[in-house]
Amino acid sequence: xxLGITLKNGGGLYGDIARRLKEWKYFFxxxxxxxxxxxxxxxxxxxxxxxxxxxxxDELLKYRVTHVISxxxxxxxxxxxxxxxxxxxxxxxxxKEALEDFLANRTTSARLNKEDSIxxxxx
Numbered sequence: 001x002x003l004g005i006t007l008k009n010g011g012g013l014y015g016d017i018a019r020r021l022k023e024w025k026y027f028f029x030x031x032x033x034x035x036x037x038x039x040x041x042x043x044x045x046x047x048x049x050x051x052x053x054x055x056x057x058d059e060l061l062k063y064r065v066t067h068v069i070s071x072x073x074x075x076x077x078x079x080x081x082x083x084x085x086x087x088x089x090x091x092x093x094x095x096k097e098a099l100e101d102f103l104a105n106r107t108t109s110a111r112l113n114k115e116d117s118i119x120x121x122x123x
Contacts, residue, residue, distance in 0.1 A: 002032070004069070005030070005070070012040075015095050018071060026043065028041075068089065071090065071092050089108065
């Protein structure tokens with residue numbers, strides 16, 4: 001499985017999760033096998049860096065993620081990720097805590113609220 005966590009900055013494990021699509025400046029990519037991290041890397045979201053945020057999802061899909069952790073996600077973004085077969089989890093705050101909760105199966109799939117966006121939750 002490849003987990004992608006959206007980042008506001010290149011802080012990696014000690015960074016903060018980006019909430020809105022325009023904040024997705026980096027992706028923290030983690031390869032997970034047997035519930036253990038086997039490898040990781042941080043990549044720049046070239047779409048956002050070049051002022052083309054509308055291509056951010058396409059940029060993320062290039063890395064063949066199977067799961068994504070991010071903050072508040074709009075319906076359109078969530079739908080595009082789901083259509084690509086990616087499971088989305090909402091989480092606000094620290095990347096390290098989100099990863100620990102994900103590996104311990106304490107995160108929940110993102111749910112749409114009545115405003116058609118995913119409300120970020122923190123465990």
